[in-house]
Amino acid sequence: MTTRSSTDATRVIPEATVARLPVYLRALTALADSGIRTCSSEDLATAAGVNSAKLRKDLSYLGSYGTRGVGYDVDYLRYQIAREIGVTQDWPVVIVGIGNLGHALANYSGFRSRGFRVVALLDADPALVGQTVAGVVVRPFDDLEEIVREHDVAIGVIATPAFAAQDVADRMVAIGITSILNFAPAVVAVPEGVDVRKVDLSIELQILAYHEQRKANGADPTNADGGAA
Amino acid sequence: MTTRSSTDATRVIPEATVARLPVYLRALTALADSGIRTCSSEDLATAAGVNSAKLRKDLSYLGSYGTRGVGYDVDYLRYQIAREIGVTQDWPVVIVGIGNLGHALANYSGFRSRGFRVVALLDADPALVGQTVAGVVVRPFDDLEEIVREHDVAIGVIATPAFAAQDVADRMVAIGITSILNFAPAVVAVPEGVDVRKVDLSIELQILAYHEQRKANGADPTNADGGAA
DNA sequence: TCCATTTTGTTCCCACGTTCACAAACTCCT
DNA sequence: AGGAGTTTGTGAACGTGGGAACAAAATGGA
Structure with missing residues (x-):
């Protein structure tokens, strides 16, 4: 050894x-x-x-x-x-896009308990700016740079509609964020050195649907396990 | 060929x-x-x-x-x-656990547009039962069997706290659901023939944190891509 | 002390997934 | 018709990951 x-x-x-x-x-x-x-x-x-x-x-x-x-x-x-x-240290996180999903993420207790601290919620919609969600005031998207610099944020979460995802990612990268968790149903391209992880709710359901369809069609069940159990 | x-x-x-x-x-x-x-x-x-x-x-x-x-x-x-x-056909889906995440899932338009129809929202909390979320009335968890039989539901979504996940999964399986999408931060065991896919928000952040930490430590950046870009 | 028992850390082998590279097949232009 | 150009479909090489099996190292009892 x-x-x-x-x-x-x-x-x-x-x-x-x-x-x-x-x-x-x-x-x-x-x-x-x-x-x-x-x-x-x-x-x-x-x-x-x-x-x-x-x-x-x-x-x-x-x-x-x-x-x-x-x-x-x-x-x-x-x-x-x-x-x-790396969860022994504190990781400041910003969430962009405070729709239904952004709300849920802001309120998710599992982040806080594992060292992830939501330092800001951002949205481009002026109607949302100023509202308080999970004890944090929603700020305009243009405040991103100021917040990232102030809190030394390395991780950004995208919870916007698909059409906005690439723009948000580009801005995040330009400001120095090097890890992105993308919930928008869109492929975002980033330069070398930046990590992107994608979570797509409907894709997971579609994978289940594929296996479900095979089961219903009486296909060989030896491989029926979806591979994620 | x-x-x-x-x-x-x-x-x-x-x-x-x-x-x-x-x-x-x-x-x-x-x-x-x-x-x-x-x-x-x-x-x-x-x-x-x-x-x-x-x-x-x-x-x-x-x-x-x-x-x-x-x-x-x-x-x-x-x-x-x-x-x-299999998305050319219609897939009825039930969502169990109408907290923040359940709310967001119920309102997610990406399901509907891909053939997934939320036929019921269920929660064990009597305070939530009867409320309307995304145009659907929340019903008691015990109605699961009736709903699954009525709509021939094959896919169930778990959005409960971790402690309830295994119980909910067991009930789903007993009633005949064969595909489960699990958002609860818990491992659920299911019998052969049942597919489970797991989506864990904080795990995704932890994976990013690992790579972020390595970048910060000046580790070899040749493998810096998180593998999910 | 010595042996039986337990459980880790590691080696070896197989299966799966990714990428390169190229033959096959199609279109278009002369 | 025939050749140049384009793009698919696939065979082969390579790399990563998973699991069985076993040697190494610890405990405990006689």
């Missing part, structure tokens, strides 16, 4: 693993809340809904935080994953 | 391709709305934000709907993809 120090910047964690670390984190928090101090990879894998071999391999990319014959210390492992993801 | 008839049930489309078909569908709709009647794989790939070779390979799983030297007929290809996904 090659023991890697936690400061070894050359270490690369596969993208598929990164996407699962937050799930492990949540499962560990649930275990800790139940008063459980130690767990095996089997326990944690069950709680996270994955295969235990996959879990162990995922954790091995972070380092060697378990004890053979014993398992993992819940609090210790939780801290290590949190540090690796 | 093996020409496959559209009724050949043995044909299997890779999961990764299925997940992109809705994106192509949206891009084609945008092209059609711009008055474009024909496009090349390069054009469509750009509009969809993917590599053109990948697009062609994806489309080849459906059949041979293009013309060499010419490209694809926008309307024709759009219809073929829509039929393949």
